[in-house]
Amino acid sequence: MPISQGAKYRLGRCARTFALPDEELPVVTRERTESAFGTVLLTIRVRRLGGQGDSVLGAPASARKYPEKQHRMKKWNEPSGRHAAKSSGRSAIRTGAAVLALVGLSFLGVSAFSTSPAEARGVADTVRSAAPAYSAVFTENFEHGTGVVDLDHYSGAGEQTYTADSGWLANCNGQIRSFNDSAHDNMGNCYPDEYSTSKLDQLAYALGIFDDPSGATAESNRALTAFTGANVDPGAGVELKTVGLASLHKGAGRFLGLSLESAAMNCDTGKKGPSYGFAFFDENGNQTSVGSGFEPCNVAGKSKVKVPANDQAGADTAYVARFASSGSILFTGSSVGLEILNGNGSGNGNDAAIDDIQIIDVTPVVSVSFSRPAAVVGHSVRLTYTVTNTSDYASKNGWSFTTSLPAGLNVASTPNVSSDCGSASVTAAAGSGQVSATADLGQGVASCTVSVDVTSASAGTYSLDPSTDTRLGLDASGVAGVRFVDVPLVSLVMGAVPVDANHDGLVDVGDSVGYSFTVTNDGNTSLSSVTVSESLVTGGVSCVARQT
Structure with a gap:
């Protein structure tokens, strides 16, 4: 009959209790073998889920080895004093070797014990992205169309259009052109200033050389150019502004970066x-x-590029530099536009061009994992969130997530919260079903982690999918699962009560001995078909457990 959790059954006295260590949840097999006493023994063989070896429960004490495991064993209750001396003689009581046989053992509701170690490990497999590549959400290289075009009449990729303050759309400012565009025939808003038009072409050429030092494409490279003419100050203000916005397809709360190239002339003239x-x-x-x-x-690391003569302008020198945002910007909008301002409003000098503008999405990825694929109900498993930086390895500050754990999975009574993320603030209240964190990824940091212990009071498999979390500045990858299972824990106590028939105060020939056996289910699951066999008593003992 089934033995319910915590129930005791009257069967024995000398106790052996076999505990299954929490960190080595078992795959159980049973082996029927003959003991040295001719008794059929039932061996419970426990294989660690990681496949690291076996523990054997139920073998004779002399054969049992526990080099690294902890187990609990009550000592045999031996007679004391005169009774002890008498028992050691020829007619002494032979206590024998009681064997607790879990015949047809069934772990109710725990079919997972039949899972192979490889399958068990697979429960917690998590797909992760290591150093995911960043992606462009906006790109402009001014190569759409041909010929000379004013910025406010240009249509770029995806029909993107632009505007600027009026001073930066007149007097040789705001022209998109290349070295191949004839300064004499295509002056645009420079007319009649052919010299300034020639300088615009040289600026576009310098940016072409910066991109391709071989010069193969330098003459055809188009760029947004400005060489303020007519001694008119354009004024500090907007030199380029997108009219439309680029949609962030993954929604709001993304880390964005900006890069572009710029060439400038007349830097050495004061x-x-x-x-x-x-x-x-x-x-x-x-x-x-x-x-x-x-x-x-003036920027450090600028490149010096020599440009050839062009129409009215002789050979000259330009300085070219690339701008890349020093850190990633946590952008909360669902679409993004760009504004470029020039803080120098003077028309004296201030001659430059811009090319290869790119806004990139550099949002890091969060994934989850458990320290092991399965655990005993009531014990803890380590839940770890790993935040992996994108391949630019720029800083990502202020990301956050909030996880609602699946029903039945909770933060452990001792959460043991830890994190190696910068400025981490982690909330994981004991017994709650929620974990949240806000933290930073520093410049050059590949990844960081947030960890907390979780547990479950009931058997079952629990899965976490970070894509369902509330996230800011984080993508999500993979699903992780952990299984909590019930595990049997039984004890056997064997008792011997002698009946002194001749009242001589001794247990000797002719006296009888009453044996009792008590089996206790100390585990957290019901057992069925529990029997006790004792072969050393004349005629043997075989009984089925009955609840007391």
Whole structure:
């Protein structure tokens, strides 16, 4: 008959209790073998889920080895004093070897014990992205169309259009052109200033050489150019602004970065060059600064490019530099626009061109894993969130997530929260079903982790999918699962009560001995078909457990 959890059955006295260590949840097999006493023994063989070896429960004490496991064993209750001396003689009581046989043992509701170690390990397999590549959400290289075009009449990739302050759309400012465009025949808004038009072409050429030092495409490279003419100050202001916004297909709350290239001339004449600032703006017009004070004439690491003579302009030198945002911007909008401002409003100098603008999505990825695929009900498993940086390895500050654990899975009574993420703030209240964190990924950091212990009071498999979490500044990857299972824990106590028939105070020939056996289900699952066999008593003992 089944033995319910916590129930005791009157069967024995000397106890052996076999505990299954929490960290080595078993795959159980049973082996029927003959003991040295001719008794049929039932061996419960416990294979660790990781396949690291076996523990054997139920073998004789002399054969049992526990080099690294902890187990609990009550000592045999031996007679004391005069009774002890008498028992050691010829007619002494032979206590024998009681064998607890879990015949047809069934772990109710725990079919998972038949799972192979390989299958068990597979429960917690998690797909992760290691150093995921960043992706472009906006690109402009000014190569759409042909000929000379003013910025506010240009249509780029995806029909993207642009505008600027009026001073940057006149007097040789705001022209998209290349070295191949004849300065004499295609002056655009420079007319009649052929010299300034020639300088625009040289700026586009310098950017072409920067991209391709072989010069193969330098003459055809198109760029947004400015060489303020007619001694008119354009004024500090917007030099380029997107009219439409680029949609962030994965939604709001993304880490974005900006890169572009700029060439400047007249840097060595004492004239002040451009001083750029950059900002993203969202669908509501809210702006987020991306950087300021970028000066291609003065920035460290700029390249010096010699440009050939062109129409009215002789050979010259340009300085070219690439801007890349020093850190990633946590952008909360669902679509993004770009504004480029020039803080130098003077028409004296301030001669430059811009090319290869790119807004990139560099949102890191969060994945989850459990420290082991399965655990005993009531014990803890380590849940770890790994946040992996994109391949740019730029800083990503202020990301966050909130996980609602599946019903039945909770933060352990001792959460043991830890994190190696920068400025981490983790909330995981003991017994709750929620874990949340806000933290940073530092510049050059490949990944960081947030960990907490979780547990379950009931058997079952629990899965976590971070894509269902509330996330800010994080993508999600993979699904992880953990299985909590019931495990049997039984004890056998064997008792011997002698009846002194001749009242001589001794247990000797002619006296009788009453044996009792008590089996206790100390585990957290019901057992069935439990029997006790004792072969050393004349005629043997075989009984089925009955609840007391």
